[in-house]
Amino acid sequence: MTSTEIRLSGSGGQGLLLCGIVLAEAAILDGKNAVQTQSYGPEARGGASKSEVIISDSDIYYPKVRKPDVFLALTQEAYDKYVSSIKEDGIIIADRTVKLSDVKCREKYRLPILDTAKNVVGRSMVANIVALGTINRITKLVSSEALEEAVLNRVPKGTEELNRKALKAGDSLCKNT
Numbered sequence: 001m002t003s004t005e006i007r008l009s010g011s012g013g014q015g016l017l018l019c020g021i022v023l024a025e026a027a028i029l030d031g032k033n034a035v036q037t038q039s040y041g042p043e044a045r046g047g048a049s050k051s052e053v054i055i056s057d058s059d060i061y062y063p064k065v066r067k068p069d070v071f072l073a074l075t076q077e078a079y080d081k082y083v084s085s086i087k088e089d090g091i092i093i094a095d096r097t098v099k100l101s102d103v104k105c106r107e108k109y110r111l112p113i114l115d116t117a118k119n120v121v122g123r124s125m126v127a128n129i130v131a132l133g134t135i136n137r138i139t140k141l142v143s144s145e146a147l148e149e150a151v152l153n154r155v156p157k158g159t160e161e162l163n164r165k166a167l168k169a170g171d172s173l174c175k176n177t
Helices: 016-029 075-083 113-121 123-139 144-154 161-172
Strands: 003-011 033-039 047-058 070-073 091-095 107-111
Touching: 003 016, 016 033, 016 047, 016 075, 016 123, 016 144, 047 075, 070 075, 070 123, 075 123, 091 123, 107 123, 113 123, 113 161, 123 144, 123 161, 144 161
Parallel strands: 003 070, 070 091, 091 107
Antiparallel strands: 003 047, 033 047
């Protein structure tokens, strides 16, 4: 891996900023370089929002994602707004409520990320952590140990077990990939 660009998208308030920060921190814990940026805009709550991460084994000279290798969409609005720039050999990971278009990419996954957070873990607010577990199972961008450590470093005190359960639930969504 030289450099991997990741775009995490969904609805404002779904915790995608934290998701990006955690992923970048996990990469750094693994000894890689990482940069994280986000889009707030008028969509801060409710509309399409995104957080972007670049992970590299070498120096990162430009901090913005241009053509994502990995694209997460938790909502249809975010998918429609941000999918067009995915690389042809990229990976799309979307919640199962998202209708995927015929955009060219290497792999597409539709998984019950939001339902898993709500019904398996028991809290909708951890959908971002479920998504991290799913992304990492599919891409293996960072070690599972570094990802868990980064999650536990960033979540509110007292929610560590809930978030550990969410991470494992996300990983379990796609164990066969």
